[in-house]
Amino acid sequence: MTAPNAPLIELEDIRKSYGGGDSPSVEVLHGLTLTIRAGEFVAIMGTSGSGKSTLMHILGCLDRPTSGTYRFAGRDIGAFDADELAWLRREAFGFVFQGYHLIRTLDALRNVEMPAVYAGTPAPQRDARARRLLERLGLGDRLEHRPNQLSGGQQQRVSIARALMNGGRIILADEPTGALDSKSGAEVMALLTELADAGHAVILITHDRDVASRARRIVEIHDGAIVADSASSAASATASTASASASAASTADDRARVREIAQTGSTHIDAEPPTPGPAALFGDTRDFMAAMAAGVARNATPWADAREAMRTAWHVMWTNRFRTLLTLLGIVIGVSSVIVMLAIGLGTQEQVIAKMATFGTNRIYVVPGSSSPREPGGTLTVADVAIIRDVPHVKLAMPFAAGDVTVRAGNVDVRTHIWSVTTDAEEILHWKPSRGLFFTDEDERELAPVMLLGKKAREKLFGEANPVGRYVLVNNVPFQVIGELEEKGAVSGDKDDDDVVLTPFSTGSRRVIGDTNLSWISVLIDDLDNAPQVTQHIKEALTKAHHIEDFGVYDQAAAVRAQQQTQRTLTLLLGLIAAVSLVVGGIGVMNIMLMTVKERTREIGIRMATGARQRDILRQFLTEAMLVSLVGGVTGTVLGLAIGSVLILFDAPVIFSVRGIVAAFACALATGLVFGFAPARQAARLDPVVALASE
Structure with missing residues (x-):
């Protein structure tokens, strides 16, 4: 425990230098030693450049001395990191600056709330406390005014309210009347005196002797050194009494004491739980360190922090x-x-x-003949189609017989290509009629003489007329046109896929081409990624059936993948x-x-x-x-x-x-x-x- 009369602030041989390195070092404070007890009203007086503002920054933990020892409530704070010093400023100090230092984009209420925001106080509580502080200071009708809408005296009162938001156990006032007229200055000094009477430690930085005379103790500083200290035995007794009173706040009578202060005109808010004095908060080393650790690590709920930041x-x-x-x-x-x-x-x-799909995307072609000139040429039959259909991942397999034929419509003869396919052609070739119908399985079984015309074949035979229902001769075999195919626009070598006629496989291979051996087999696979393994399995299955690899397998899907x-x-x-x-x-x-x-x-x-x-x-x-x-x-x-x-x-x-x-x-x-x-x-x-x- 700290002794009852132990100083709240002790500075021992404090020195502060600026510069160094490429610029000369200038010492502003020269071995300064100062003691301030809880409850004192101290004025630190000096001319401009005497070092008093630098001293205030060190006292308020805004700056660090170059050398020397700073003990707060008996604890050496020299090793405190930035966040620990921030906690100490938040819990122990309240600043009243000459230039007010209000954030110009925030109104009075939000400026006052700021210390409580960083203390993690819930929004409703800090809002209510800030309102009551401003009302007590006569600014109840200025809550939503920004600093540029307030007079100098009003801005200074806002800064005092902000200093008291978290309790303001120690008020550091830097030239608080310097930018004010005499009336406003008197009002501010009256507020500071009232705070001192209520038990706050008030440290006043000023160059004005009249202002300093309002304090109970005057410390004069000149050229970075203390040249006079008015502390007398009477003043010391007063300070001791104040310190003892503050220390007593750590006892069970603490709440009663603060409540009494609030009722006698202090700016403390009597509707809120009273705030313990410095001795209560900083009296025991273990309590001090525990409170600091908790305060530094403090985080409001993630939602509250995020909401405030947003x-x-x-x-x-x-x-x-x-x-x-x-x-x-x-x-x-x-x-x-x-x-x-x-x-x-x-x-x-x-x-x-989608355009490539009309030419076949997930498609593989099996053609007769070996890739090696030394191997005998082979043939493909309908039985090979059945073998391929059993290969895993094969969705459809279709026999394909192709040739060139002469088609006659009236007195027009056209040389074109014939493809004899099954009803699977619609899906495998991704080719549907633009008008009319595709042939059916029944047409396939009955060798029906029906056909579909490609667009260019239709143009050659019928011009722009509708060919559906018309009859043509294919190598002198009569066929009925039952549909016209969609335009593909595909050209392979010297062949145009739109210059073609489609017939059922049984009809075309037997009644027109006259050969049941296949020109090739079209294979549709279930997934493009399965093409390589399907190709390999087809080779293995047909090689086993033929006892020789007298065929070729071409992966159209590979081109599509590329x-x-x-x-x-x-x-x-x-x-x-x-x-x-x-x-x-x-x-x-x-x-x-x-x-x-x-x-x-x-x-x-x-x-x-x-x-x-x-x-x-x-x-x-x-x-x-x-x-x-x-x-x-x-x-x-x-x-x-x-x-x-x-x-x-x-x-x-x-x-x-x-x-x-x-x-x-x-x-x-x-x-x-x-x-x-x-x-x-x-x-x-x-x-x-x-x-x-x-x-």
């Missing part, structure tokens, strides 16, 4: 909405470009694959080109965030002075960067979908990919995280004193 980030974005809009453009253009480019790439890929891979590569290339704009947008976010950190350096210092840890600053600026990316990602997604929809209306090949949309959106968020981290980290590592001194 609210602040949105407020900043809205306040600077024009600049935010310019920053958003990079993300919006990047996301929409990725979505549209991928959609066009996928649409084109699908269009190409084409698909090419299309995928092109689609990926389009996506990567579009993604460059996302990177450019991310660089824009980083640039804007770096400018924001520079512009808001003083705000960062204010937040640190009110207890923000490095992680709080880091989270805040990361949230702002990610919120920009989030809004840009949503807007870009909507814009990309809108552009794609318009392209669809103009018959452009567009297929939206859910995966692509999600990836583009995720990349936008990642862009905010990656490019926002460096500025956020820079903001979190700022020195509080340097940040507060920035313009």
Whole structure:
């Protein structure tokens, strides 16, 4: 336990130097020793440049001495890290600055709430306490006014309310009346005196002797050294009494004492649980260290932290909405470009694959004859079709007999190709009638003399007339035209797939071609990826049946896979080109965030002075960067979908990919995280004193 009369603050041989390295070192404080007890009202007085502000920064844990010892409630805080010092500022100190140091984009209520935000106080509680503090200080009708809408005296009262938000056990006031007129200055001094009377330790930094005379103890500093201290035996007795009273607050009478202070006109809020005095909080070393560890590690619920960070980030974005809009453009253009480019790439890929499907995608061809000139030529029969149908992953197998024939319609003779196929041709060849019907299994069984004409064969025979129901002669055998095939537009060598007639296999092979041996066998497989193993199994099955490999197997699917891979590569290339704009947008976010950190350096210092840890600053600026990316990602997604929809209306090949949309959106968020981290980290590592001194 700390002794009852033990000092709250002890400075021993404190020295502070600036410069060094390439610039000469300048010592501002020269071996300064100072003791301040709980409950004292001390004025530190000196002329400009005497070192009093530097001393205040060290006292308030905003800066560290170059050498010497700083003990707070008996604990050497020299080894405290940045977050531990932030906790101490939040729990023990309340700052009242000459320049007020209010955040210009926040109203009075939100400025006062700030220390409680970093203390993890629930929103309803801190809102109620901030309102009551401002009302007690005569600003109940100015809650939603921003600093530029308040007078100097009103701004200073807001800063006092902020200093008291977390209890304000020690009030550090740096020239609190320096920027005020005499009336406002008198009001502020009356408030500080009232706080001192209520048991707060008040440390007043001033160059004005009249202001300093309001304090109970005056410490004069000149050229970085204490030259006078008015502490007398009477003052010491007063300080001892105040210290003893503060220490007594750690007993069971603590609550009663603070409640009594509140009722006598103190600015403490009597409707809330009383806040223990310094001795109560910092009296026992174990309690002190445990409280500090808990405070440094403090995290509100993830939702509460995220909500607070999002609210602040949105407020900043809205306040600077024009600049935010310019920053958003990079993300919006990047996301929409990725979505549209991928959609066009996928649409084109699908269009190409659909076109290739008319020529056969999942198709394999088995042809008679060996690939080696030394091997005897072979034949394929209908029995081989049955063997192939039993191969795993074969969906359909169809005999194919082809030849050249003369077709006559009236007095028009046309030399064309005949394909004799089964009813499976519709699915295997992916070829359907544009008008009329395909032949049936019954036509196949009965050797029906029916046929379908390709588009060019129809044009040669009938011009633009409808051929369905008409009769033609095929090598002098009469056939009825029952349908016309869709246009394929495929040319293989000197053969045009649209210049052809289709007949049932039994009819064409026996009544026209006159040979039941097959020209080839068309095989449809269930999956394109199974083509290599199906090819191998067909070879094995037919070789076993023929006892020789007198045939060839050609994998049409391989060409399709190559084409698909090419299309995928092109689609990926389009996506990567579009993604460059996302990177450019991310660089824009980083640039804007770096400018924001520079512009808001003083705000960062204010937040640190009110207890923000490095992680709080880091989270805040990361949230702002990610919120920009989030809004840009949503807007870009909507814009990309809108552009794609318009392209669809103009018959452009567009297929939206859910995966692509999600990836583009995720990349936008990642862009905010990656490019926002460096500025956020820079903001979190700022020195509080340097940040507060920035313009």
